[in-house]
Amino acid sequence: MAQQTLRVHLVDDDYLVRLGVERLFEGLEHIELESVTSSGDAAIKEALALKPDVVLMETTVRNVDGVRAVQEISARAPQVKVAMLSSATDFGIMCDAYRAGAASYLSKYSVSSDLGAAIRMIHRGEAIFSMPPDLERFPLPAVPAESSELQLIKRLPARDRAILSALTEGRTNGQIAGALHVSEATVKAQITKIMAKLNVAGRVQLAVLAVRAGVATL
Template identity: 35%
Template sequence: MTAARIRVVLADDHAAIRAGLRLMLEQAADIAVVGEAADGTVAIRQAGALRPDVVVMDIRMPGTDGIAATRAITSAGVADVLVLTSFDIDEYLFGALRAGAAGFLLKSVEPVALVDAVRRVAAGDGVIAPEVTRRLLTAFVSAAVPEVSSTRPSFDALTSRERDVLAALGRGLSNADIAASLAITEATAKTHVSRVLAKLGCASRVQAAILVKEAGLT
C-alpha cells in the first residue's frame, strides 16, 4: 500500500515564490501541494476547505498577515503552520510562535532542509531556523519570551506520564526522542503530546515549551 502524501498549502503574496516552493516541495515523492494563497484571508479559507497537513506561511502579506492567519488556522485546529519568512526579526519570530506556529524558517533555507522541515512539522515536531535558535534560547534564559496567554493553564489535569512528556517538550525533544527517553512507541508519544497540548490549550509544542519555561518547570 502506498503511504499517504503530506498535503501542503502555500501562502505567499509573490506568485514566483509560490512557484519555486511548489517546485522544491514536489521534488519529494511524499509531498503534494494542494493549494496556494496570495494573502492570509485566502490561506485561512484554503486551510479550512482543504484540511492540509501543513500550511507554509509567509508573514508579510496584504490584508490579513501571516501571524493573524497562523493564529486563525491553529486555533481552529485545521492544520499545522510552518512560517517561512525573509525577515529575521524578533517581532516576527515571537509573534509566529505565540500564534501557534509549529516552525519558523527563513527563506534562505536550503531545499533539502525545507522538505525535511515540512516532514517534521507534519509528523508533529517543531522546527526552528538555526539562525534564530540562539536568540530564542537567550530569550528563554532571560525570561524575555512573551507569554503565550495572560492566563496560565493549570497542570493539575495532566497525568504523571503527560507531565513527563511536557518536561520533554520543554527540553525541545522530538516525538522520536520522547519515545526513546520514556521507552514508549513514537505513535504513543505523539498521542501523549496531542493530549498535553489539548489540556493546556496550546496550539503547538513550541507554545508548550514556552509554558514550561514560564512555569519554571525546566
C-alpha cells in the same frame, strides 16, 4: 498499500522567493504543491475551499497578515496543518503564531534541504520550530517569580522534567521517547497532561515556562 500524496498550499507575496520555494517541490515524492497564493485573504479562501494537508504561510503576506490567516484557517478548518514560513525568525511572532494555531514555524533558510521531511513530520502532528540563534537575547514573556505554574513545574517528577528539557531542546516526541525508552504515545500523552495542568496552549509556551522554572535551558 500506496503511500498518500500530501497536498500543500504555499502562501508568499515575494515572487522570487515564492519561485524558489516552488522549485524545492520538484522531485519530492508523494508531495504535491497543489496551489499558490500571495495574500492572506486569498490563502484563507483557498485553504477553506481545497482543504490541503499542509499550508506553508509566510508571516508578512498582504491584506490579512500571516498570524491572523493562521487563526482563521485553524478555527474553520482544524484538519489543515498550517506552518509559518519566515525569512526572519522572531520569537514574539513565533509565540503569536503558535497561539493562533500554527503547527510549526520554519525558517526559509533551513528548509532547502529537508522540506519534504519537514512537511511529512508536520502532517503527522510533529511541531517544528526554527529557533533564533540568539534566542537568549530575546525578551522572554514575563512570568511572576512565585507563580503557581513555576511551582508546579518544579514539583514535577524527574521523568516529566526530562521530557520538558528535551522538548525545550527542540526534540520531537519520537526522539524523546527513544531517549527515555518509552513509547511515543506515552510522551505525547504526558506532554498533553502537563499542558493541561499549566493551562498553556502549546510547546513554545511550555518551553518558556520550563526555562523560567530552571528545569531546562535554551
